[in-house]
Amino acid sequence: MSPPAAAPKHVVIIGGGICGVSTAYFLATHTARLPTTKITILEGNKIASAASGYSGGFLAKDWHGSATSDLSEMSYNLHEELSNKFNGQKEWGYRTVDTLSIETDATRKSKKSSPLPWLENGLVHSSRSLGSHKTTAQVHPKLFTEFFSKKFLENPNTEIKFGQVKSLSLNPETNTPKSVSYSTISNDNDKQEMIDDIDSIVICAGPWTGRLSNDLLGSKIGQKLSVQGHRAHSIILKTKQDLTATCLFTSMTLKDGSAAEPEVYARPDGTTYICGAGDDEPLPETSAEVSPSPNAIAKLHKQAQALSDIFTTEQNVEIVAEQACYLPIADRGRPLVGKVRGVENVWIGSGLSCWGITQGPGTGKVLAELILEGKAKSADISKLAP
Structure with a gap:
């Protein structure tokens, strides 16, 4: 050319x-x-x-x-x-992170120690590193x-x-x-x-x-x-304690036996971004018309609370956002x-x-x-x- x-x-x-x-x-x-x-x-x-x-x-x-x-x-x-x-660290929250894959099961107790201080002992059955501060980051x-x-x-x-x-x-x-x-x-x-x-x-x-x-x-x-659009949902929560610079890819079994795979990204501003798919709908005409499914948002809150009690109302968690967007899929x-x-x-x-x-x-x-x-x-x- x-x-x-x-x-x-x-x-x-x-x-x-x-x-x-x-x-x-x-x-x-x-x-x-x-x-x-x-x-x-x-x-x-x-x-x-x-x-x-x-x-x-x-x-x-x-x-x-x-x-x-x-x-x-x-x-x-x-x-x-x-x-x-x-100065992206200040302007848009750039930082490198550790990234883990974890498997949790609330129906049976694990003998393994928790890989993170804000995850309850006995919940995580397996964990492995997916990325380090050299290979994963966030903005x-x-x-x-x-x-x-x-x-x-x-x-x-x-x-x-x-x-x-x-x-x-x-x-x-x-x-x-x-x-x-x-x-x-x-x-x-x-x-x-x-x-x-x-x-x-x-x-x-x-x-x-x-x-x-x-x-x-x-x-x-x-x-x-x-290019098509696939709707994804997310919630942003503000907890009383700051979390480690970690992003989680989860495979969860909840107490009722249901399965979920939310992704959890702790951010440097003290918030935690938690996302997952569900309740997809056709792409609207404009971005201004995009809205989340109440059912999908409720599931994300349930999954967050099952992952850690720091995301519960008893711990005075603040709901910063409940939202959706469409990922562009070619x-x-x-x-x-x-x-x-x-x-x-x-x-x-x-x-x-x-x-x-x-x-x-x-x-x-x-x-x-x-x-x-x-x-x-x-x-x-x-x-x-x-």
Whole structure:
């Protein structure tokens, strides 16, 4: 692939999650030598309004398959670099963690000692290390995404617009983007807006990528970019005691014999993020319409209380949030990162599944390289080409 003949004059990035914001940030910092290039984030709701605002922020360096291993390792290291550069420990809760897999069974007593001081002795029947401070870490993804959306705006010729994308017009001579229309709400009425004189589009719309690709590019191209949404639930609890820097992947048997596998991430701000699937529903039209299932939330509270009494009301636990989001799952089973075939100057970064926070910054960096230099230099994404 040869480098572009000329620098893009106006890049529009659809989506204000971690992939879209990271792409915008790295484009803006790359284009410091290209002062005429304009970059716009177009987001339907608010920055980090979907999974990037509600996921747990667990990062893993070496848990990935061959198609994404290089991107994941690069992006994991990039998280550390960005934290060192911008004080991520303070700004978005970056820290390395120990990660354990534990099996609990409340129906029978274990003779093993608890691997953690806040887990009751006799509950954990087995535990093993899944990652150390060298290979696993965490961030608060909402704070990360919001921080870099602001850093992006510190660069010249950058902007963020809010509205629902409606259509894309292509230049018939070059088959490149020409303009994009979107709607905003003004005085309870839809107001149609237009961004003209563009020449490049990046689609980072998470679980809405499939629908949007069909609407903007037609079904022939859109069917190759199919991404679905799978609803995941989470609760955030504030306990009286701070927990160790540990992330848990559990396999639980509760007192009633039911099974559960919640993931538990202790955060440096004193909260604990607990997540699990359940009660999936079709993807709504917008991120503003996403809501949790009361049944799924109740199950998470039950599982948390079965794991440790520090999560019970008797211990004055504070419920910080009860929420849901949709993970973007690409139909083909691996992310879509690269240039879209069948149209010019359209790129995509989506379908990263539960690894969106780990891979998000790296995805943004390689997309910026593709757009400005014609080649992804920082990681091998050859198996992720759409």
